[in-house]
Amino acid sequence: MSIPAQSPEHVATTPSVSQEHALELFRSMLRIRRFEERCVQLYSAARIRGFLHLYIGEEAIAAGVMPALQPDDAIVSTYREHGHALARGIPMNAVMAEMFGKVQGCSHGRGGSMHLFDIGARFYGGSAIVGGGLPLAVGIGLGERMQQRHTVTACFFGDGAVAEGEFHECLNLAALWKLPVLFLCENNRYAMGTAIDRALANIDVTAKAAAYNIAAETVDGMDVLAVEDATRRAAAAVRDDGPRLLEFRTYRYRAHSMYDPELYRSKEEVERWREHDPLVTFPARLRAAGQLDDVRLSAIEQEIAAEIDAAVAFADEGTLEPVSELTRFVYTETVPA
């Protein structure tokens, strides 16, 4: 089945930003891409095991959303969350160590690729049950509001979650109680191998939000500036006025996970979407605007490569938890305040 790549409408209207900020966004996307490319190698070398869901192609969303959130805003993520975690500022060392299952990992090695947590960064984890993070986000929003905290809870989920009952329960509850939840749908057009039009009778995600009286917007998820701009506007609205939904149209270039032969889509389709690759189109725009050249690009690449090398070394040198600690973290070891 072939789905034409849609021509995003927002490209022409995206805001201009400073060169410094534009380069920071580019760097953030490239950092995620290079990190995951290294993860693929490490997976092939059996250093990383379990499921590995790559974000490659979708980096503009994480890179655009995170600068639009405040440090005390909360984030609930999915099992395809390496990009979210890195863009949120969880140190790459801790993320890589988690992929290696080491104690120095951001979840003490207990979670792995699908369960990155950093409560200090208010990052409430990758959830690997599709749709299962939405009720959590609604509850965080409720708890924050009941404690008079002026925060936003950003909740990532994919188009697959839109078919889950929890999506509908949660949009209704968040709207009913006017909770400060920003629903962020990363619509990469496939729920694992099932194309969106084979799963949803109405593929317009914003229409579903409208059914619950939630204002929603479709955004070109391959355009980091559009993502950031839409998120800033939506987050401001959430903070003062209750839930909003953004649907980011995006595409995943790699397989669903490492075990996916990709029988459900054509190579041509993937190639068409590569024309929209944010790591091709955005640097091209920066070059055209005179904001990026080979020298600068090379410097950024080297910085990132060095950071990744250091993260791999850190993870390598990390320690495996002794088996004597197997049953830790089942119940709380210290009573919370």
Added chain:
Amino acid sequence: MTETRVSTAVQAPEAGAAIHCSYREAMRAAIRDAMQRDPRVFLMGEDVGRYGGSFAVSMGLLAEFGPERIRDTPLSESAFVGAGIGAALVGMRPIVEIMTVNFSLLALDQILNNAATLSHMSGGQTSVPLVIRMTTGAGRQLAAQHSHSLEGWYAHIPGLKVLTPATLEDARGMLWTALEDPDPVLIFENGVLYTMEGDLAADAGPVEISHAAMRRRGGDLTLISYGGTMPKTLEAAERLATEGIDCDVIDLRTLRPLDTEAILESVRRTTRAVIVDEGWRSGSISAEVSARIVEGAFYRLDSPVMRVCSAEVPMPYPKHLEDAALPQVETIMAAVHECVGNHG
């Protein structure tokens, strides 16, 4: 909202005074007490507010505490149970009421994959100090979809604590202790117990939730039960005593973690055990108790461990069939007779 916990007694009753009340009223007093003690506590669930609770447990609380803290929810079990988890993660102390255990299946993903798991998945960075209350059990001719006893299922799950108050004291006292626990606690209220009445000390308050309780001391045999079958088990023990068979009766109170020591202490003395469980026999909590007895007291046993469980059938509607499907005083007595007749 203040983070300080107000742990002072809410009322200063006359010492030694008792009040006559029902299990339902004891539970309501527990909720009211918790709401007064700690501003982080709130109650959320279907019809807990204006309706007063499907089983009238929360009757009157909306007027007392207002809609912000007594929250009626839509019929969205997964969303509001998950919302309780999320609110607990960021510092609240929610009491989520699920109308019945049967509906909890619609929230099972949240209970198992989030509440019981988040602390572990995050390497101990998070806690979920949440209490989920729900009605459980059969005996009211509510047929196959409203009669489950699944507390034994939930007791299978590491990360949860599972409480089954069977007395007025536990109905009154378990909730606050559960709310002070940093991890998710499920409280199962058997529907047949709500109308149970008796005297409760006016100063009754929090009780510990880690141990089983010896409700009757005998010495000839150990009867082990919990929740809705406790009254039947105690009645059977009294009738057996008139026949000269004097039983220990253990109320498990907490199905997870199970108080194995209390069970083994009794069984090592009596050398015989009969377990009474409203759950289906296969894979039930009674099977777990039996296994622990065999693991810990096998050489002290004078008889095989015996069980009185619900028949392995979805609950039928007609009263005579429902009665036949459930543990009854007579079937408990028959099992005890058989067990006592065995000689190892």
